[in-house]
Amino acid sequence: FDPDSLQDLCVADTYKGIKVNGFPCKEDSNITASDFFFAGLATPAPINNSVGFAVTQANVDSLPGLNTLGISLNRVEYSPNSGLVPPHTHPRVTEIIFVLEGQLDVGFITTANKLISKTIKKGEVFVFPIGLLHYQQNNKDKPASAVVAFNSQLPGILVVAPALFSSSPAIDNDVLARTFQIGTDKVAERLNQGFLRA
Ligand code: GLV
Numbered sequence: 801f802d803p804d805s806l807q808d809l810c811v812a813d814t815y816k817g818i819k820v821n822g823f824p825c826k827e828d829s830n831i832t833a834s835d836f837f838f839a840g841l842a843t844p845a846p847i848n849n850s851v852g853f854a855v856t857q858a859n860v861d862s863l864p865g866l867n868t869l870g871i872s873l874n875r876v877e878y879s880p881n882s883g884l885v886p887p888h889t890h891p892r893v894t895e896i897i898f899v900l901e902g903q904l905d906v907g908f909i910t911t912a913n914k915l916i917s918k919t920i921k922k923g924e925v926f927v928f929p930i931g932l933l934h935y936q937q938n939n940k941d942k943p944a945s946a947v948v949a950f951n952s953q954l955p956g957i958l959v960v961a962p963a964l965f966s967s968s969p970a971i972d973n974d975v976l977a978r979t980f981q982i983g984t985d986k987v988a989e990r991l992n993q994g995f996l997r998a
């Protein structure tokens with residue numbers, strides 16, 4: 801859903817400080833194959849957060865040749881015994897997942913609050929439609945990993961729990977207490993603990 805490109809290629813030049821919808825293009829004479837190459841998905845990233853996942857992103861920030869091309873990839877690791885990519889959305893983007901290893905319980909929620917969920921295993925594919933909240937969890941006792949692709953050079957991510965409980969500045973406690981129908985003491989507990997701690 802990124803805009804169509806108007807030229808063969810436009811390797812991101814991130815040094816000019818000009819704000820456009822995407823990045824300005826690098827001079828042709830400075831373009832090399834390495835602008836179109838990224839080795840970062842070759843090995844699993846270490847999992848170092850409290851919910852048990854790790855993501856490596858092959859997007860325009862790590863692979864400048866993607867600028868204006870409207871696609872990108874992530875590699876995701878899930879720890880055994882409930883490793884979770886918690887509910888989140890990429891507001892402008894559709895995501896497709898391919899399981900590299902293991903098994904995942906995946907789902908998304910429609911605007912009618914209908915949960916569409918399925919268990920998917922190595923080699924299988926599932927789609928999370930544009931903008932909808934989705935998650936993946938590894939409920940097996942072995943590690944799992946996946947590749948996910950997006951129709952954007954820079955999908956962005958809005959994770960529900962940290963967005964609400966770790967925003968800066970913080971959302972008023974009463975808003976969260978009423979939203980979740982819990983006491984402000986519970987909200988304060990959550991706020992103190994933080995979310996997705998490293
Ligand atoms: C998984 O849903 C991801 O966005 O990496």
Ligand code: MN
Pocket residue numbers: 888889890895934
């Ligand atoms: Mn996602």
